[in-house]
Amino acid sequence: MKALNRKTPATHAPADQASSPRRLVRLTPDQAGRWLGYLERTAKGERPMADCLKQLHSELAEAAWLGRWKRETTQLELCTMLVADVFGELAQLSQHNHSKEDFETLEEMLVALCIDQN
Known part of the structure; x- marks a missing residue:
């Protein structure tokens, strides 16, 4: 998986994913913040x-840090194998109780991962 920002190519990707098909996901700074917050709450x-x-x-x-810094x-340019794994995990998480805000963020993540934004 490579992290990119507009006009800024990523410099690295895991070797097993470097040649895999990719999916581009674009996020506003607010979306990136919500996604990070959701993932951090999930980790806890x-x-x-x-x-x-x-x-x-x-x-x-x-x-997200690079996006904020560059405004x-x-x-995110994600390996499609990773997208499938993340989508499956998020779908499982959607079966648990969530606050309205977390559920909306989870739904937003699932929709964004389904659409290649190239």
Whole structure:
């Protein structure tokens, strides 16, 4: 998975994912903040956080920081294998009780991951 910001190519990706098909997800600074907040609350929950969600959090945190610093839209270029894993985990999480805000963020994440924004 590579974190990108508009006009700024990422410089690294895990070797096993470097040649895999990619999906682009664009987020406003507010969306990136909501996604990070949701993932951080999930990490503090009773259930251990899945590795794919940890990886998403790490890449999202880096991309969001860069987006804020450059005052640009946050862009994530995700390996489609990772997208599938994250989507599955988020779908499972949607079956749990959430606040209205968390459920709306979760729904937003699921929809955004379904659409390639290239």
